[in-house]
Structure formats: structure tokens, C-alpha cells
Amino acid sequence: MNSPRVLVMGVAGSGKSTLAAQLARELGLASIEGDHHHSPASQDKMRRGIALGDADRLPWLDTLGALLAQRDGGAVLTCSALKLIYRERLRQAVPDMRIVFLDIAPAAAHARVAERPAHLFPPSLVRSQFEALESPIGEHGVLRVDANRSRHEQLDSVLTWLSHRSTTPS
Secondary structure (H helix, E strand, O other): OOOEEEEEEEEOOOOOOHHHHHHHHHHOEEEEEEHHOOOHHHHHHHHHHOOOEEEEEEEEHHHHHHHOOOOOOOOOEEEEOOOOOHHHHHHHHHOOOEEEEEOOHHHHHHHHHHHOOOOOOOOOHHHHHHHOOOOOOOOOEEEEEEEOHHHHHHHHHHHOOOOOHHHOOO
16 A cells, blocks of 8 residues: 555544544554644634634644645644635645545534543534534545444544555546
8 A cells, every 4th residue: 555645534522533543553654633733822712612713724724734745655634624625725735635534423522522621622612513514525535434433443444445545546
């Protein structure tokens, strides 16, 4: 398998970070945790329960796109990438980027976020994520993964998909 550059996306609580870390480890790729690259102002907003807007996210997406593009040997990026314009911005930096969309129901996402009290993102913001979400299903280079499947099943599904895509012309 060639060295892919993969975005693992979804709303807060979908399991992006866990799946991305497993995928990066399995493939021997670098892992880029999107949350680590938010500006201090954006981090402060989220801690205070204020949803980020496009003006907050666009510079962050540019940073993430540049970080992913720099990884010629492949990498796995976690980023909510909720809107089509966000994914298009990342694709401008990395045209061959593959996207894994962790799909989860609102109640399940809220419950998961509520279980991590020390996290940057409070449960009160989960609803805003679903309001902003423009599903990537049907976009080129996207795999939908049910976030309720076991971690092993999720990983196996992504590895199979990536393996198939690396041997099939686009």
C-alpha cells in the first residue's frame, strides 16, 4: 500500500482521535491531532462553550492542510471537517487526501463527550456540531464508518478500503 494521507472526520465524540491513532500506528504513519493546533483564542471559546465559526476555523484548516501536505510519507489527520467548504480547503492542500467519516447519532455523541469532563470540548457544543455538519457521504474518496462499530471493526474496514484504493486507479 502506498503512503496515504487520510483525514478522520466527524463530530465531537465520534471517536476520531482513537481511530486515527490506531490507523497511524497500524500503517506506520505520522499522526496529526487537529485539536492540538487550534489557536489559543479558539481553545478559550470552546472551553467557554462558544461554538467556533468559519473565521475561527479557516486559519486552523490552512494550518492542518499544510501539516498534512508536508507529510510525503503519509499521515493521518483528525479534524471535524464538518462543512464541505472545510473539506475543500483541506483538499486544496492535499488533493489526494482520503476521508474516513465516523458517523454517529447525536445522543451517542453527546453521551461520549459527557464522559470526558477534562476535554477541551464541552457537551453543550455537540448540538452545534450536528447543526453545522454537511455529510460527506457521496463525495469522492470518502468512506463512511459507523462510529458504534467496535474499534477493531472500524480499523479493519478502513484498512481494507485503503488497501483496495491503493490498487485501483482513481
